[in-house]
Every structure is written in structure tokens, then in C-alpha cells.
């Protein structure tokens with residue numbers, strides 16, 4: 050078997066490899082001779098940077114985890130302005146952060162090929178929302194490709210680099226969770242030699258983007274997009290499968306196309322329905338869309354998640370003589386759900402309804418399915434056993450009970466800390482978007498809310514977008530305590546490094562930015578660092594901070610338990626387990642460790658009516674020993 | 689190939705090595721010139737979430753197996769067999785490891801874990817081709833409890849449903865696991881094969897075992 054590093058750097062044209070879409074995009078960047086790749090972690094696209102980091106040094110590519118998506122786009126696109134090829138990678142909400150520069154890049158344009166990869170999450174399974182990045186391509190008026198498979202992802206990303214260089218416009222590639230995390234066989238192409246040294250040419254008529262320059266460049270951008278339409282038409286994209294007698298047409302893209310094509314095959318509809326696979330989400334293939342509108346009686350538009358193509362088709366239909374175009378079905382008329390991820394099942398059942406072709410029925414009666422659904426025990430998200438956040442938020446929870454109103458407003462943020470909102474801790478109140486907690490806390494304070502106010506934020510999130518709202522809190526003297534939960538990693542997205550770690554994306558040691566230094570430099574007067582695994586110390590630190598009249602910061606430091614676990618595994622060292630001394634455990638009368646604290650390694654032994662600790666999960670963090678006031682929990686002896 | 693297409697769903701819990709299994713099967717298919725697609729759901733970084741891989745051999749369009757279409761369900765954990773059972777075709781092959789991994793909800797008493805009898809009963813309503821066995825025990829016997837995934841792969845291979853030879857699978861295993869782990873993984877794979885053949889009462893000759 051060929052290791053991934055070899056596949057990524059292989060020059061053997063025509064070699065076939067099994068790659069995940071994210072890996073195929075990484076390979077495409079290599080084939081394009083990319084020079085600079087930036088990104089910020091986020092599911093579903095994190096693996097692109099992680100893959101490129103494996104070979105960055107050997108190929109001479111600058112690969113970095115940027116501080117946030119906006120910084121990432123600014124770096125890569127400016128390298129492309131200097132003429133080398135650049136790529137930046139983010140999840141859908143990252144594009145919100147990067148959108149400020151995105152909107153200007155179409156005006157300045159670039160010189161080297163510049164590709165922006167954005168991973169959407171229909172259904173919002175691993176995000177704060179579902180959001181359709183195709184709308185961004187339309188708003189920024191920049192071309193966007195949408196692959197359905199790993200092979201297409203490679204081909205289209207490569208095309209995107211070439212087209213970008215031709216048009217001098219950045220190009221977007223959009224994937225969705227299901228596409229990003231699917232794997233398939235990919236045929237490798239040649240690795241291009243691209244420019245490796247950037248040049249800076251001063252040109253205020255392009256790069257000083259304001260008033261008359263912006264106006265002139267906006268005109269230029271529109272001309273470029275006209276050219277884009279012509280070029281895209283000449284390339285063999287957006288395949289249309291249309292035969293004369295077909296009364297029903299399907300328009301689909303991305304993962305939705307996969308479901309549609311599968312349903313066409315499974316229902317044997319090849320001869321009955323025409324199919325348009327849309328690969329350029331912007332600009333859309335008007336000609337083919339019109340042809341399909343003219344040739345069929347009904348059209349079903351299958352897309353995630355907004356009815357973008359559907360509305361566009363409706364608009365195009367006004368250009369056709371009345372009564373000479375298909376009726377359009379989709380999200381607007383309720384043929385397909387307006388929100389959430391699509392699935393094969395949803396798509397196939399709509400096809401079945403529209404064509405009258407029955408689906409092969411699954412013989413199992415629904416009672417059996419129902420009984421199974423009822424019996425399956427939940428296996429939801431939780432904080433890991435020994436997570437430092439458990440210590441921090443248990444301390445905060447205990448402190449809240451001691452306050453006058455018995456309550457602390459604890460505005461949360463994105464990341465593992467959000468899991469402290471779940472039972473039994475139930476401590477974090479909210480979660481909106483990266484870095485929001487701090488300014489939200491200030492908002493509550495200025496609104497005169499009569500409660501102690503805390504903003505809880507992770508370390509990576511603090512660097513991403515927590516610094517500016519902290520400056521705001523200092524300048525306006527907001528009486529809030531900012532609790533920075535420093536677990537020495539960007540945990541939730543898979544443990545990527547961040548500026549506070551001192552390690553680069555490629556594993557090299559770098560200059561480390563100390564959170565405490567940053568906070569002090571901003572002018573926060575009350576700053577304390579506490580050990581997340583010491584509940585009493587953390588409790589006291591937050592208590593003191595809340596009493597400070599003005600913004601205060603508590604940095605709760607404790608290493609992510611997953612990292613502790615991995616390192617132990619690497620060293621081959623066994624982690625000792627804590628134990629419950631059952632003779633001291635008060636059993637059902639107490640259960641504080643399970644009902645209030647909730648480290649997942651602490652289990653309830655129904656037979657003995659006492660708590661116990663599952664040794665395979667425990668990392669010996671010692672938190673629970675402090676939680677049990679009867680001193681029933683302590684370190685175990687080595688086994 | 690038994691049929692021109694083979695859909696497999698691998699159910700497990702984070703850390704059980706689902707992804708390695710789909711990789712082994714995928715690389716074997718690649719070497720055997722069989723088209724394939726894999727779709728994986730691996731939640732966030734936390735341990736213990738449900739993980740599912742869909743492996744589709746032969747020409748397919750969606751990487752996700754439609755409900756009721758999988759010819760085989762390989763469950764590394766019994767409750768996960770239930771959770772992913774909607775993908776299994778009526779009377780499809782179901783191989784289930786009987787060692788439960790309790791979820792936090794269960795451990796803390798907020799939910800109950802069904803007994804193995806209940807699980808067996810429920811699954812047998814979906815298929816008669818159900819084999820539940822102690823893959824965990826065999827993994828321990830092989831020398832490493834973490835090789836449950838390979839025990840299950842061996843069992844699947846013994847069912848002769850995969851469109852490639854045992855030897856090809858063994859080669860993929862050897863090239864995909866760290867070199868110091870090859871022996872124990874191959875042993876787990878073989879123990880899984882034998883266990884399944886015993887279960888279905890086909891005593892293999894030793895040569896057939898290694899074919």
C-alpha cells in the first residue's frame with residue numbers, strides 16, 4: 050500500500066489512489082503547484098490543511114493554521130496578488146468571518162491562481178447553523194465550483210486554479226459535509242511547476258480599492274464574469290442528460306446530485322427523466338437550464354440548502370414564452386423540505402411520487418423498526434472523562450450557588466466548553482459564534498443586568514476573535530469576568546495547534562503567544578491564572594475576579610484529556626485510575642459525583658448501590674477526589 | 689464478485705477502529721480494480737460518539753447506503769448494531785460483537801442499555817442471517833483488545849461475501865497497520881474467520897483458512 054505522503058507527492062500520472070474528498074483537494078493544490086495554503090480548523094474541511102501539512106516541507110509549500118479565516122484569506126490572496134498560487138480553507142461560518150476581504154477581492158483581482166475552499170454543513174450537524182455558501186459566491190460575484198465526488202473535487206480544484214489565473218479572480222470551491230468526508234478512487238495527474246517567487250508591483254488603480262477605483266474595478270469584474278461564462282461554457286462542465294421524450298427533468302448539484310443519480314438508477318428512471326448536474330454554482334449554466342426548461346413539462350430542483358437554482362430557473366422561465374416551459378418543483382412549493390440536509394430517501398420518495406414509479410418496498414414492518422428505535426440507548430456528545438472544562442465549570446457552578454441570586458450569567462462560546470451546557474453540569478448558558486461571548490457579556494453588563502456576568506471562551510477561540518471584544522470591554526470598563534479555558538489545543542475540531550501552543554501546522558516549534566501577556570497588554574487590571582484541575586483554586590479565582598469593579602480575566606489552564614490520553618498511548622504508559630472506596634461512598638443518598646459533576650468515567654453500580662470508576666476511561670486527573678466531600682474517591686494503586 | 693454491487697455498513701463507537709476497516713476494504717478493492725465509495729460519519733473530537741462507515745463496492749452514485757440496502761452490517765458494538773440497523777437489507781448478513789460499550793447516558797443512569805437477548809430478538813426480526821459473538825474475547829486472545837475490528841473483518845471475510853480473496857485482505861492489513869502490530873492484527877483476523885466458520889458450523893480445513 051502506498052502511504053498518503055507518497056500518493057500526495059507522486060508524479061506518476063494516471064496512478065489511482067483511494068482518497069477522501071479533502072485529501073483529493075490537497076492533491077489538487079499540489080498538482081496546481083500551490084505555494085501558500087492557509088486555513089482555520091472547522092469540520093468538514095480541516096483535513097485539507099492536515100493533509101498538506103504532511104508534505105509541506107518536502108514540497109516547499111507554506112502551510113499554516115491562520116489565526117482566523119479572515120487572516121487566512123488575506124494572507125493567501127495577497128500571495129496570489131504577488132503572483133504565486135494560493136489556497137485558503139474554511140468551514141461555512143468561516144466565510145462569514147472572511148467575507149469582509151472576500152467582497153473586495155473581486156475588485157482588486159489576483160494574479161496567481163487563488164482558490165477558496167469552503168465546507169458547508171447542511172443540517173448544521175457539527176456547526177452553529179446551516180448556511181449556503183453559494184449565496185456568498187453570488188454576493189461577491191465570484192465563480193464557484195461544486196464537486197460531488199473526490200475525483201471531481203480534484204478535477205474542479207485544479208480547474209479553479211487555472212481559471213482563477215486566467216480571469217484574475219479568486220474562485221470558490223464548495224463542498225458539503227457528506228462530500229468532504231466521502232472517499233473514492235481518484236486518478237492522479239501531473240504536478241505543475243508554478244511560480245515560486247512572488248513579486249510586488251505597486252498598482253493603486255487595482256489595489257487602492259475605494260470610490261472611483263472601486264467603480265472602475267466593479268465594471269472590470271463584471272467583464273471578467275462575462276468572460277467566465279464564456280469560458281465555462283466551452284469547458285465540458287454541467288453535464289446534461291436529456292432525451293427527446295423525457296417529460297420530467299431533475300436539476301441537482303453536490304451531494305444532492307449523488308442522491309438524485311442513485312434514485313434515478315434504483316427506480317430505473319434513466320429513460321424517463323432528464324438530469325442536469327450543476328457543477329458551477331456561480332455562474333449557473335443558463336443555456337442548459339433554459340434547454341431543460343423548454344424540453345420538459347416538470348422540473349424538480351434538488352439542492353442543499355437554499356433554493357438558489359430553483360429561484361434562478363424560475364427567473365429564467367420568464368424569458369421563455371408562457372406555457373412553453375416546465376413547471377418548477379422544489380423547496381418553494383414544498384416538494385422538498387426547505388431546511389436541513391437532504392437524503393437519498395427524501396429524494397427517492399419525491400421521484401417516486403412525481404413519476405408514479407414505486408420504490409422497492411422494504412419488507413420489515415414498521416413495528417420492528419419502532420421497537421428498535423425505542424430500544425437504542427442514546428450516545429450523545431459529552432465532555433471526555435478528565436476534561437479540564439469539567440473542573441472549571443463545576444467550580445463556576447458551585448460559585449453560582451453561593452451568589453445572592455444563586456445564579457451567574459455564563460455566556461459560552463464555540464468549542465468543547467459548550468458541552469458544559471449538557472447535563473449534569475448544565476452550566477454554560479449560550480453559544481452563538483466564535484468569540485461572541487465576551488461582547489455579549491459586555492452587552493448584558495451595559496444593559497444593567499443585575500447578575501454576576503461571566504464570558505467563557507476557549508483558547509483557540511480567544512485568539513480567533515476574542516481579543517477585539519476584550520479591548521472593547523477594557524475601554525468601556527465592563528464589569529464582567531472573562532474566563533479563558535486554556536486546554537492547550539483547538540480541541541473540538543481535532544486538536545490543531547493555535548498561537549498559544551508554540552507549534553506550527555507542520556509540527557515545527559514556533560514563537561508562542563502567551564494569553565496572559567496579551568490580556569495584560571490590553572490593560573486588564575485583574576488577571577489570574579488558575580489550574581482547571583484544582584476546583585477550589587478555580588472557584589476562588591473566579592470569585593475574586595467577579596468582585597473586581599471592571600473587566601477581569603481568569604485563565605483556567607488544564608490540558609485536554611484527549612491529548613493526555615494520546616501521549617500516554619504514544620509512550621506506552623498506562624494511566625492509573627482513581628477508585629471509589631465503596632465503604633465510604635454514601636450511595637443513592639448522595640450521588641453528587643454523578644448528578645452534579647458528571648465525569649463520564651464515574652459510573653453507577655446498580656448492584657452495590659454505589660458509585661464506581663471505569664478504569665479504562667479514567668485519566669487520573671483527580672478532580673472527583675475534590676468533589677466527594679466524604680473522601681470516598683482517591684487515587685488507585687498501580688495495577 | 690457475488691453480485692455486481694456490495695453495500696456494507698460498519699457500526700461502532702469512536703476509538704474502535706471503524707475507519708481502519710473501511711480503509712482496508714477500500715484499498716483491497718482499489719487493488720482488485722473494483723469501484724468503490726466510502727462515506728464516514730465521525731463526530732467531534734470527543735471520545736465515545738457513534739461512528740459509522742458506509743462502504744459501497746461496485747458502481748454507485750451516492751456514497752451513503754440507502755435504508756434497507758446494505759447486504760451486510762458489521763457491528764463492533766451491539767447497541768450500535770441496533771442504531772444502524774435501518775440500513776440493513778431484509779435478511780441481510782448481520783455480524784455483531786456482543787461486548788457492550790455503555791454510553792454516558794447509560795453509565796449515569798439516565799438511559800438503559802438493552803440486554804443482549806433483547807438486542808438479538810430485535811435484530812432477528814430484521815434478518816435470519818444474524819451472528820452475535822464475543823469478538824472482544826477473541827481480540828484479547830489475539831493479544832490486543834483493540835483488534836476487535838480485525839476480528840470482525842475476519843468474520844466478514846469468512847462469510848464469503850466480499851468480492852476479493854482472503855489473501856488480498858491480509859496483504860492490505862499488513863500494509864495499513866504499523867509494522868509492530870501486523871502479527872497481532874492478522875491473528876485477530878484469523879481468529880475472527882475461524883469463529884465465524886464455527887458459528888455457521890463449517891469446520892474449515894487449515895488450508896482453506898489461509899487461502
Ligand SMILES: Cc1ncc(C[n+]2csc(CCOP(=O)(O)OP(=O)(O)O)c2C)c(N)n1
Pocket residue numbers: 089090091092118140142143146176177463464465466483506507508509510511536538539540541542
Ligand atoms: C468561524 C468559525 N470557524 C471555525 C469554527 C469551528 N470550530 C468549532 S469549535 C472550534 C474549536 C474551538 O477551540 P477552542 O476555543 O480552543 O475550544 P476547545 O474546543 O479546545 O475547548 C472551532 C474552530 C466555527 N464554529 N466558526
Ligand code: SF4
Pocket residue numbers: 431432433434435436437438465468536540541609610611612733734735
Ligand atoms: S476533547 Fe479535550 S477539551 Fe474536548 S471534551 Fe475532550 S478532554 Fe475536553
Ligand code: SF4
Pocket residue numbers: 434435436626627648649650651662666667668669670671672673674
Ligand atoms: S480522576 Fe475522577 S474525574 Fe478524573 S478522569 Fe478519573 S474518574 Fe474522572
